[in-house]
Structures are given as structure tokens and as C-alpha cells.
Amino acid sequence: MSIRHLLWVLALPAAALGCGAQIVSESSGNPAVEDFEVAWTFIDSIYPMFQEKGIDWDSVHTWYRPLAEVARGDEWHQLLHDLVETLRDGHAYYQTAGGGVVFPFVSHRYRRDHATFSPYVTRRYFPGELAVTENRKIEYGILEGNLGYLRLSTFDQPHLLDEFPTVMSSLLSTDGLVIDIRNNTGGEMENVSRVVGWFIEKPMRWCDGFSQREVLEDVEPPMEPHGSPGPYSGQVAVLINGAARSAGDLFAEVMRQLPQVTLVGDTTMGIACQDYADLDGDRTLPSGASIHIPTGCMRRYDGVPVEWFAVPPDVRVTQTVEDLRGGRDLQLEKAISLLKDETEGGGLS
16 A cells, blocks of 8 residues: 555544654654644644544654654655645645755545636637737637627736726626636735726625634725726626636635526535644744645634535536537536526526
């Protein structure tokens, strides 16, 4: 049995969850053991999702300590990789001395969906060319039936703050709007707030909690309406999939609270733990390697963590690579169908 497979067994729910200071052994002078003990103890003290993910962190120590004792040279780097990967958290990473940042965990939802979206196939549904913003991060245009289309590939700074008002002003007169965040790479919560502001008439609070420490509003100010021009008055279909992550997860969760919005596609990635304002998630190990561990986790409006559990669609449409090869974007087709039904009086369902 491989290390990775055995760790999945160890990570099943158990009675003892991350309670571990009492099981830490004294350092033997072995650099790998010293690094391991510092890394394990730091993660034990700071990571917020052991219980929700069913990770028995004490059992992880029991398994890895003997492996660290016999690790030589670069063998420790592989063990460190597997140790961080055990958290199953896409925001957890490590960096060896002189090396680059490595994110060990790849979500099963990302593996499933990242290749099932193609902007080239999507563009075939438009009678004309899609407009692209100067930094090439936003695409937008008009579908048949006066339906608007808006693709947000990321929520990174600063393009949404600088270019989004011009984009939205060109779409306000459409009868319905598709917002496509499939494969969105995440970014800044401020950008999420600015986009949501175009679809609300009064301030909107964030999700119900940040980790288990306080409500998210204590960390981020409420989302405010954009004002005139706006808000957008038509029905909205938000396209999501398992490669939409981080701020993309959050955007989907916020937007699905609005009565005019329907989420279409497949469940988002569920990579939503991040840094909590008062806790430092960075730790340098004795060897000079370092780890970064998220210290807080946003929760959905129903109290369920966005991390790992993600955001499900209102209308699930499974899409495959074979669909793309056949020139079909089934998720976009469903969104168009729902919006057309609404404009013709049928309503979104």
C-alpha cells in the first residue's frame, strides 16, 4: 500500500482529532525529524478543518514519524509534500529552501471538470465576436434573443475594479444574463463584492461565518450596491463547475442567495480556507523549508463550510470532454434555455 493510500485510511473519522501535543517526541538530531515535528505541531495548532474533513492528525503523526526517522536527503521533501497533501486543502503549500512554491493537493472536482470547459466551444454560440477587455481577463457579448454573456476567468486585482463598470454598462439593456465563472482561478474578495454590487439594491452581508471564530462581516465590510447605472434588472444564470475555486466558490455562494439568480452546471471546487486576520499561517522549518497553512475557513449561509463541501448548482448539468469534442456546451445551452423561458414567461426552474 502506498503512503498516499494509507493516509486516506488514516484520515477517516476517528475519536481523537488533532489533539496531539502530548504525542510529540523529542528531536533525535535528524534534520528530517526536526522539520517533521515542527511542521506537524504547527499544523496541529492552527488548521481549522480537521473535524469537518475527518482527519485524525494524531494518526498522521504515528505514521509519518518513523518515515521521517529513516528519510535521507530529498526523501524528506516527498514526505513533506505528502504531509501537506493530507490536509486536502488547495491553499496549503510548502517551499523548499531555494525552491519554488508547491501546492500538493489537487481537488477531485478539478480533475473531473477542468477539461470539460472550452472558451473556443463557447464562442461558437455567438453570432458575432466576443468583446475582450484590455487585460484579456473578461469576455462579454450578446447571445441570440438579447441575452448577455459575461465570462469572468478570475477575480484578481485590478481589472474588475477598473474595467467592470464599462462591461456591465454595455449589458444592462439585455433581457437576461449568463455569468460564466467556470474554471475561475479565484482572487480578491473586494472584486467579488464589486461584481455582486451590480445585482443588489441594498447592502448584503457575507456568509455566516469565518472559521469558527466570528462572522465574516467582522472581517469584510458588507457588499454595497453599485448605484446608478444599475442594478441589473433581468434574470441571471451563473455557470459553475468543479474548476471554479476560492473567490469563485464564494461568488457562487453569494449570488445564489439572490432571487433572480440560478446556478447552472456542477459543484464548485470547494477550496475556500484562507488566512485569518489574527493568525499567521506561515512557518519556516529548521532546514530552511517553509509551509503555509490556511488558518480560517468561510462558511456558507447555511453554516456548512465552503471548504471541501463547496457550492452545488441549482440546476445540475454534467458536461464531458466528449461533449466539447462534439462542439456542444451543454451547460451554456441549459442556461440559455432557462433564460429564454423566463423572458417568454415560463420562469427559471
